[in-house]
Amino acid sequence: MSRLERLRDSDLWHSFTASPVTVIAAIVAILMVLAAALAQAIAPHDPFNPSTLNLMDGFTRPGEEGAGSGATFVLGTDNQGRDLLSAILYGAQVSLIVGIASVIFSVLLGVSLGLLAGYLGGRTEAVIMRIADVQLSFPAILVALLVFGVARGVIPPAYQENATLIVLVIAIGLSNWAQYARTVRGSTLVEKSKDYVAAARVIGLGSLPVMRKHVWPNVSGPVVVIATINLALAIIEEATLSFLGVGMPPTQPSLGTLIRIGQQYLFSGEWWILFFPAFTLILLALSINLLGDWLRDALDPKMR
């Protein structure tokens, strides 16, 4: 049986096709991720090359021609005459990069700490889990803001704009690792007492190889589910930080930065500068959220 056939026969595929909402969410999510990934190739304009901008095109309504260049802008332009569709494609790309990278960062950190805590036990466990408790009791956005503020104080001003993306990834990643650590520690405690772990130890494997090669594959299921749901949360968190003015700078905008810019023009009637980035953000977060919900239900044996 080929891999494709095996997939089509699996429970996962059946529960996927049985839920129309999930299928739609998956299609929307894949289309948006593809569009964002290919932003450089498919965007009709280059919104970040000042030489191609025409200030006379500013505030063009959706679908109309710019007063300066005469080009048509499907979703209109912002105050500087940047094509909004292109800006959104590039912005979604930045949002997704930050979101995915920060989830990977928090998974790596949380899983390693969780494995260490569960497998080694004792004082290591006590220290790691106490830190996780304190971290969980503080809201993610507050932790991220603090990390961001500290990073600003430490990094020399000349490098700050280029470092923002990395700082955001670390800030958001550091505010979300505890959940993985808790889950992984819990399942590690269960796995640790099983015979295969004892067998691996008997043949002389050290703690690290046992954790990596034997325990980890057996505790990774829930991590995938939490990571999917957290991806939506991380994207929203990044947008919130950028909206607060402590995220991506206007020269390299994410969806949150675009919403921040758009908010300034809400009162003067230029609604599209705010509406389209906001709509994109909601659609992205909602479709990933729905996928995560489905994955949780499909992988959780108690729900079957």
Place this chain on the structure above:
Amino acid sequence: MFAYAAKSLSQGLLVLLVVSALAFSMFRFVGDPIANMMGQEATQQDRRELAEHLGLNDSVPTQYARFIGAALRGDFGVSYRQARKVSDLIAEKLPATIELAVLSALFATVCGVALGVYAAIRRDGWLAHLVMSASLVGVSLPTFLIGIGLIYLFAVELRWLPSFGRGDTVKIGWWSTGLLTTTGLKSLIMPVLTLGFFQLTLIMRLTRAQMLETMRTEYVRFARARGIPEQTIRFRHALKNTMVPVITIAGLQLGSVIAFAIVTETVFQWPGLGSLFVNAVQFVDIPVMAAYLMFVAFVFVVVNLAVDLAYFILDPRIRTGAAAAKR
């Protein structure tokens, strides 16, 4: 009772100690306090004098002890950016945030419990279904977009409510309140709705789930068998047991209330602690950041303690458990 309270108190103190160490290290090791306070024309002599004056030449543990001593007296130094005492800044912004947070928590709890109980009793009614699906969408909406949506509807289109600030405030001692003027009350509506919305969905879903679970228990069936009217069972017997977990979660949510207050205050330009903090982060105003961190931790510990005590009062099983342990 005493042992129980002492245990939660000692846990709270530990959290405060950890957070104060964090705040202190931010204060001491992020950036250069002297460069931040003196400006560029300061001479080497001035720098040395200020370092001596601030006690930066002492050992780190001594400085930490002094930091805690000062924090206990409510002294968090001087804001780098505004050149005012941080404690004054906080006292000035505190009333705005407290009024916002308390009113939104009240709104969320009252409406959340009412809707949750309704959704549990009329489980299959269309209104219950509508409320449940609306709450799902509400959870995936970012707070700042809800705020912007409200501004667009009520301030830009309908022009009913002001879109920013607190309106007119009245001073009662050092406390400035927006509750006594019409513009103040009007300004409160949208921020309270925005901040309360997230908690509301959470409290509502929780109340519904707990209520459904309680209605299935033995003692409710027994009460029914005795012929006690359904209304009495629901509100006298079931609701009371539903409230214990709801109050815990609502109390523990206070952390997120503070976090969402940061966002809400920025959207509505509400002159509270949250916007003070965001500005501090933007301009790396470390003393303000450190003080805010300590403040949040303090509120957190106090609320946790209050929740623990409320547990004790509401749930007789914990009371008897403690008494039994003593014996």
